[in-house]
Structure formats: C-alpha cells, structure tokens
Amino acid sequence: MSIQYPLKFEPILKERIWGGKKLHSVLNKVTDKENIGESWELSDVKGDVSIVANGKYKGKSLEFLITEYKDTLLGKKVYKNFGNNFPLLIKFIDAKEALSIQLHPNDALAKKRHNSFGKTEMWYVMQADKAANLIVGFQKDSNKEEYLKHLENKSLLEILNVDEVEKGDVYFIPTGRIHAIGAGVLLAEIQQTSDVTYRIYDWDRKDDQGNGRELHTELALDAIDYTAIDKYKSDYTPEVNASKNIVDCQYFTTNIIELDGTISIDNSDKDSFVIYMAVDGNVTISYNDDKEIQLNKGETILMPACLSKYVLKSEEKSEVLEVYIK
Template structure:
C-alpha cells in the first residue's frame, strides 16, 4: 500500500431554490447554472460521497479511502470512534435568496428519529452584499407557546435575532439553535456529517412547479433551543502567518490562518486529518514531491499520517484550518 498523498476532491454541486451564481463567478465552480446553492467539498453523506480529483488516488471515493487507510487517513481516535464514516461535511454556500428558517436536532434525537448524527455547524462569511444578514437565535428567551404563536401568525422574524454581516464574520450554530442564511451571503460551512434539517418557515415560497417544500413544525418543537444570548457572533483575533483558533467544540476545531510568503506547518500534535479551505487569495501546498495549488473556494485534505507540509502564498491569502481534537 502506497503512502498517502495530499487529497483534493471533485465538488458536488447542489442546485437550490435559493441558490445563485457566486459559486461559479467568485469561486470558479464548474457550472453553467445560476441556481447553485451549495458546493459540497468533502462529503460522506449517503449518496453524496466525495471522489478524489488528484494524484495516484484519483477516482477513489472517500469511503474507499477510509476502508483502505483507516487511521492513517483520519487519525486513531477518530477511526476508533467513527469507523469508516467520515465525521465532517465541508461546504461553500451561496444564498441569492434567503434560506428557510431552520434548526438541526442534537445527536440523541437525530439517532433516535433518523439513525443519523446531529448537526452542529459553523459559518465563516467570505463575502456579503450590502445589508445582507444572517438569522441566528432568539432576541430573548421565549416559550414554545410564544414561538408557535409567532409561527402561526407569520411574525417569527419579530422574535429572532438578525445580524447584518460582512466578510470575516463567524457564527457557531449548535444543535437546536434557529438560524437562516440571508440573501446576498457567500460563506464557508463546517459541520457534522448529517443532512438532517428541520425547516420551520420557508417565506411562503413556492417551488418552480408550484409545490411547497415540507415544513417540520411538529418535529422541531422539542428540538429547539428557546434560550437567548446577548451576542451570537464569535469574536476572534488573527495573527499573520500563524493559526488562531476561532471555534472549538467536541465535533471540530477551526482556526484561521492569514498568510503571505512561506510557512512550514507541523501537525505532530494532532491525531486527526486536517482540512484547509481557502477563503481568500490562493496558496500552494507541498508535501515531499507533491505540489497542489489551492485557489479561493477550494479545499484540501491532509491525511493524519502526513505531519509536515509547506504552504506558500505569493499574495495575501487566508485559510481555514479544520480538524478534530
């Protein structure tokens, strides 16, 4: 069995009723459509398994890689816990129109109802049109009865927290937290491997054929976190040519790495794969004799067995660095 390589995957593009053109025009995804809402960069969701697009492993899918390389690919602790299921789903999302207001169930509820993981996630805003916003959480704590009253009267946004956003804003979305991406936002999303969503309001928006997407009013009632926070935006600091933590939870850790010039990165302290998402500029990754370019909107997976890499950025660039502690 050959040693592992730096891994890039063919994006899985998803057309959405709310999708737009930015994944094609700004992130250069290969699509002629103008309704692409999501680019699934690394996925092990059933029916949507990522396929390697580079190197000697080109054409193999993520399931086959884990079956063959096991802990060399994902790390010993992760393999022992998840087996041959890749634990994260990595996406870029373009909302030309607002997404539905939704939430995700926690692990226990998702397991019981759907035999799935829950879906804790985070957002990193890459670009936002003027006055574009995100809905995250409630303005103040509400009761289920108050929530249902507003839902039935189509005044749900009166009790939700709505933030105007700009490039670099970060939001952590634990399970149960009501949320929606507003029109005009392009972002990177890191989440548990799950596609379980409870849609609670969809702006009374019809599909092209006149039908409406399902709502999950009953399922959502006992899955919602009705509490409130003073602020939902994550505060963090950046340090040039160094990784700074922005989000850490049991499911993933995400750092931000602003970069210009050359750095050597050592991952000996991690028992995990490491994923890099390029959210600004472009970079070049080198491991032994392998070199891979990473443009804005591209993603690369560094297997757990690869501990030392070189990253070069000719111009100011920025990476998100994702792994599991």
C-alpha cells in the same frame, strides 16, 4: 501503507431554489446551472460521497480510502470513534435568496428519529452584499407558546436575532439553535456529517409547480433551544502567518490562517486529518520535501493524518480555514 499526498475531491454541486451564481463566478466552480446553492467539498453522506480529483487515487471514493487506509488517513482517535465514517461535511454556500428558517436536532434526537448524527455547524462569511444578514438564535429567552404564536402569525422575525454581516464574520451554530442564511451571503460551512434539517418557515415561497417546501413544525418543537445569548457572532483576532482559533467544539476545531509569506505546519500532535479551505487568495502547499500542490480560492484539500509536516506559502495575502478533530 498510507496516502502520502494531499487529496482534492470533485465538488458536488447542488441546485437550490435559493441558489445563485457566485459559486461559479467567485469560486470558479464549473457549471452551466443558474441556481447552484451549495458545493459539497468533502462528503460522506450516503448518495453523495466525495470522489478524489487528483493523483494516484483519482476516481476513488472517500469511502474506499477510509476503508483501505483507516487511521493513517483519519487519525487513530478519529478512526476509533467513527470507524469507516467520515465525521465532517464541508460546504461552500451561495444564498442569492434567503434560506428557510431552520434548525438541526442533537445527536440523541437525530439517532432516535433518523438514525443519524446531529448537526452542529459553523459559518465563515466569505462575502456579503450590502445589508446582507444572518438569522441566528432568539433575541431573548422564549418558549414553545410564544414561538408557535409568532410562527402562526408569520412574525418570527419579531423574536429572532438578525445580524448584518460582512466578510470574516464567524458564527457557531449548535444543535437546536434556529438560524437562516440571508440573501446575498457567500460562506463556508463546516458541520457534522448529517443531512437532517428541520425547516420551520420558508417565506411562503413556491416552486415551479406552485408547491411549497415541506415544513417540520412538530418535529422542531422538542428540538429547539429556546434560550438566548448576549452575542452570537464569535470574536477572534487574526494574525499574519499564524493559525488562530475561531471555533472549538467537541465535533471539530476550526482555525484561520492569514497568510502573506510562509508558515511551517507540524500536526504530529493532532492525531487527525486536517482540512484546508481557501477562502481568499491562492496558497501553495509544499510536502514530502520536494512536492507541491496549489490550493486556489474556493478549493478544499484533505491532508491525511500521516502527512503531518508541510509548508503553506502565498505570494499574496490569502486566507485559509484549517479544520480538524481533537
């Protein structure tokens, strides 16, 4: 038994103090809320498990599908490594205001402290307002003492790296790397299944009750990677109607497909589910010889591992992110 069609899921929309309206106005998420910061597109996080939105399994949970279909959904190697747990969390994020400056612990620390996976992640910038930026890493190598001095003085930006960004920019965020999404950025985020975040500075912002959000100063100290690198933005060269790699790590591989016409996909060698996120334009997926499903901008779709051959086509210039596990 296997699932023989691409799976869409109901978006899980999250109100955030820094959220805005772009998930509704740009990505067509249905909501009447004013400050939706995140759309969890594919999630196995406890309490926020995705529900199928289409086809035979509409209304069933991702958890149910994995339990029922195991490696035919996930792939043999993925199922062997993760069992009935889905290994990735897929999001769209709209930052009307800047997110907190934060980082995530590695697998070992997250397991010890939170019985969780760590959180390696990546960002693909879908849209950025003029002068919008991302904070990623240190400008030069630092240490606990220097970091704590600037944290206490509220001068972290003097030692952190700030990049002005535009559509198409890609950033890989390994565990331990300090980061923050700046105001005016809309992006796709791919990460390990984890909701563990160490918030180190939140711009002294208060909620409606006048309370600041919890900070994790002590927890963060041993989790921070204080080393700097020359360049944080990932370099890549897209190619029309071809799948080009933009991030490749032990937790996930992400490619970008610039589509203007048709591309035939054969994932027989991958032994993994494949996720497509439509980050620009609309795409039609043809599968099982005579069936089609539409993937519109702002939508995400899960291709079961057993459904390895299909065709992507678009009558306009479109872009999709292609995500799987090696």
